[in-house]
Amino acid sequence: MENKTNYVSEVEEVINSKTTGIKQQTGGDVLLVSEEGLRKIPIPTDDPNDPLNYSKWKKAGVVLTCCWFSPPETRLTGKSMTAIFSLLSLSGTGTFMQTLIQLYAPETDAHTVSNLSTYPTMVMAFGCLLFLPLSFVLGRRPVFIFVVILALITVITAGTSQNFQSHFISKLFTGIATGATESILPLIISDVTFLSERSFYFGLYWSTQNCVNAALLISLSYLTAAAGWRWYYWLFAIALGASLLLVIFLCPETRFARGLQALNGQAVYTDEFGATHILTDAEARERFGTVQAHTDTTTRKKTYLEELNPWSGITPEALKVLGRAFIKIGKSVSSPAVIFSLLASSISLGIAIGITLIYSTILEVEYHWSPASVGLFNAGIIPACFLAMLYAGWCADKINIWLAKRNGGVHKAEHHLIHMIVPGITGAIGIVLIAVCAHKPEKYSAWMMIVGWAIYEFSFTAILITTTTLAAETVPENPGAALVVVVGGKNLVSFGLSYGIIPMIFSMGYLRALMTLLGIFVGVFMLGVPVYFINPKWRKVAIKN
Template identity: 25%
Template sequence: MDKSDISHVEIASEVQLSGHRRDGQVELLRGDDVVLIPTPSADPRDPLNLPAWRKWVLLVLVSAYSCTAVVLASGMGSIFTSVEASYPGQETRANDLLTYPTLFMGIGNLIAMPWAFTCGRRPVFLASMLLLIGAGIWCQCSQSLGSHIAGRNIMSLAAGQSEALSPMIIQEIHFLHERGRKIAWFIFIQNIAAGVFFVVSTYMVNVWGWRWWYGFFTIMNAVIFVLSVVFVSESHFDRPAEAMRGESLPDSKLCGAHGAEGGIEQYEPRSWRDDIKPVVVKPRLRDIPTFYKQILQGLLIPTIFWLLLLNGAHLGVYVFQASTFATILMSPPYLFAFEALGYVQAGQIVCCLVFLPLLGYGSDIAIKYFSRRNGGLYKPEYRLPVIGIPVIVGIVCGILYGQAAAHPEKWSAAAVVIGYNASFFAFLGANIVGITYAVDSFPQRAAPFLVVICAGRGFISFGLSYATLPAVHTMGYDGTMIVEVVICAVLALLSIPIFFLGPRIRRFAQKWCGVEDKAN
C-alpha cells in the first residue's frame, strides 16, 4: 500500500516513533511499508500535502527555469564560433563568454541562497527569473564585447540558483524515498529540453543571428515567469525535529494546536490566494550571518567537502570539453559543419535517457535494498554505490577525448563526440549523488550545504576551465585530460572509505553543528 494516498491523520498515526537516530540512521521500511520522512503535518499548506498534479507542475516549471539557465549560461559552446566572429581581433578575450559564467553562477548562489533561507524560496525564485529576463535583453542589445561579457555575468548570477534552489524546492515537497527519482526527473527534463535547444541553436543562429538566440530564450523565460507566479508556491515549511526523522508527532505538533482542542478544524483549506502571495515566510534577516556560518561549517565537514571536490572536478572536465569540442570538430580532419555542432550536444539526450532509470530510479531502489538488509534502517551512504558507473564511463571516455583531440589523424570524430557526452553523464552522476547525499545526511542544513556544493564547484570548474588554453598549450589536449580525469578517479575512490566512515563523520558533525536535537 502506498502511504501517499492515506489521509493526513492516518499518516501521522501510522508513523510511530521509529527509534532514535543512530549514526544518521532512520527507519525507512517497516515490513513492506515505506515510512514517510519527513512526517507530514495536518496543515493543508504543508507542501508535502500538495496534490500530485501540483507537485508535477511545480517540478516542470522549476526544471524549465533550470533548462533555460543552463542553456544560456553554459550552452554557448555550439554557437561560440559564430559569436566569436562578431569580435575580430578579440578572440582570446571572447573566451571569457564561456568561462566566466561558471564563476558568477557560484557567486549567485552565495548571494541569493541566504535570502531564500531567510525570506522563503518563492520570492528568490521569481526574482531570479526577472533578473534572467533582464540580462537576456541586455545581452541581446549589447554593442561591445565588454558589455556582452558583463550581461552574461549578470545572467549567470540569476542562473546560478538553478543549481541549489531548484533541487532544494523539489526535495522539500517530496519524501525521502522519492527524492532520488524526483531529482532525476528534474535533471532529466532540464537536460532533455536543453539537448533539443542545443540542436536547434545552431539553426536559430544561422537564420536569425546570435542576438535572437538570446531573444528566443528571453521570451521563453517571460512565459515561465508568468506561469511560476501562479504555480510555484512556497516550499519552505517549519517542521519539528521529530518530523525530520520520520517519527510520530504529538497531537499538538500534528494539528498545530499546541494543546488546543479541535486543532485539525482550525486549518482553513489551501487557496490560490495563499499560493500567489509574493512572500509567505516572515523574513528573518538577522539569520543571514548564521547562514554564512553554516556554509563555513559545511566546508569543514569532510563528506560535504568531498562532495564539493567531486562535483567541481567533473564539472571542470565538462566545461573544458564544452569549450573545446567545437574548435576540434570544425578543424581538419573532421571539418564538421557549423549546423552539425548542435547534434553533438544532442547526445546529452541519450545520456538523460540512460540516466533517469539508472541513477534516478536506481538510486531509490538501491536505498530500499540496503535498508531492507539493515533491518529497515536507512543510511545516506546507501546513495553512494550508484556513482560507480558514471564515473568509470567518464574517466575512460575522457581519456579518449584527449587522445582524439591531440591526435585527430588517428581517431574517429566519434571519440570526441562520445567523450564529450560521457563527461556530461559523469557530471550528472556526481550531481545527483551530491545533492541527495547532502540533503539526506543533513536535512536541517540542506540549504547552506547545497550552496557549498553548487557554489564551490562553480569556483573550482572556473579555475579549471579558465586554465584551458594555457594547459592545452603546455600539455596538449591529451595531457590536460589525463590530469583532470586522474583527479576525478582519486575523488571517486574516496567514496569507498566514506561509505563506511560516513556515519561516524555525520554523528560528530551533527553534534558540532548543533543540529542533533533541534530543527533549523
C-alpha cells in the same frame, strides 16, 4: 506550563511505547523501512497547505517549473549550470564561440572571449550564497520570481550589447541569477517530496533539462548560422518570459513550518531550514519544553488566488535564522561527504566545460564540419540523460530501500556513495575517447568522439543527481547549507579547471591536457571509499554539537 508539559508528555508516551519495536537512530540516520513498511519522511502534517499534502497535479506543476529552470549541464556549451533556459543562455555560447572570437577580434583575444563562458560560472556561486539563505527568511517564491526576472532582463541586455564589455557584464549578472535558481530549485523539490522518492525527482530535475538542452544545442547552431548570434538571446528572452508565467501560476510558496510530531514511537521535527530530525525523548523535552500546546485544529486551505501572492511574510526571528543559515553553511564544509560531493561535481563540471570550449574548434578545424553542424556533437546527450535518470534516480531509490532493509530498516546518507561507482567508471571512459579523437583526428572518426561525449554526459548527469541527493541528506541539521556548498561551490572550483583548459591545451596538446584532467577525476572518485566509512563518524559528532 500545563499544556506545554502535556504536549511533551504525549510525545514521550509514544516514544516510550513498547509495541512499536523500532530502534532510535543516531548520527542522522533515518529509519526508512519499519515493520509497517516504507515510512514517509518528512512527516506531513494535517494542514492542507503543507506542501507534502499537495495533490499529484499540484506537485507535478511545481516539479515541472523546477525542471524547466533546472541547472543545465555547463558542459553542453561551456558554461556553468543554471536553469534550462537561463543557464543555457550562459553556456550555449559554445555553439557559436568561433563567431564571437571573430566578432570581438578587434577588441580582445580568443582566450578573453572564452571568458563569456567561464567567468559567469564563477559568479553563480555568489548568487547561490546570497539568495539561498534569503529563501529561508523571505520564502522560496519571492526569491524565485525575482531571480527569474533578473535573468530575463540580463538576457535581453546581452542580446542588445554592442561590444564585448557590455556583453560580458550582462553574462555576469545572468550568472548571478542562474546561480540563485540552481540553489533554490533543489530545495523546492525537497520541500514537496519524501526521502524515499528524492533520487527520482532529482534525477528528473537534472535529466530533463539536459535533454532539452541537447535538442536546443543541436538546433541553435543552425539558428545562429542562419539568423545571427543575437537570435540566440532573443529565443531565450521569449522562453524566459513564458517561463515566468510558470513560476507565477504553478509554483506556490513551499516553505512550511512543521512542529514536533510522533511516528512509530519516535519524535520527528522539521526545522525552519526544512531539515528533518529524529529525536529521543530527552532531546524532545530539551528542545520543545516551552512550545505551545499541540492542537488538532485544521487550518483553512488557501484558495488558488491566495497562493498566487508572491509574498508570504518573513520568517519569525528572521535575522537569527539568516545568521544560523550562514553558520550552518560554514559547518557543513567540515563534512567529508560534502567535501567529496563538492570535488566530484566540480571536477566533472570543469572537464565538461573544458570539452564544450574546444569541441567546436576540433570539429571545424580537424574534422572540417560546418559551423552549423557542430551542434550535432550533442546528439547523444538525450539518450544518455534518460539512462542517467533511470540509473541515478529510479534505480537509486530502489537500491536505497534495499540497502535500508539490509541495515535493519535504517537508511544512511552514505548509501548514495555506492551509486557513484558506475558514473566514475563511465566518466573516465568518455574522457579517454574524446582525448584520443582530438589527438589523432586522422585516425579516429568524429562519431567516436560523439559517443565519448554521450558516455561522459551520462556520467556527469548521474554525478549531479547523486551528489545533490547526498548533500541534501548528509548534514543532519540543514540540507540547504550543504546544497549551497556543493551546488554553488562547484562553480568556483570548476572555474579554475575550465579557465585553465585552453592554456593547458596550448602548452600540452589535447591528449596530455585531457589525460591530466582524467588523473584528477579518478583521484577524486577514489576518495569516496574512505568517505563512506569516515562520514558516519562525522555525523555523530556533528549532531551532538
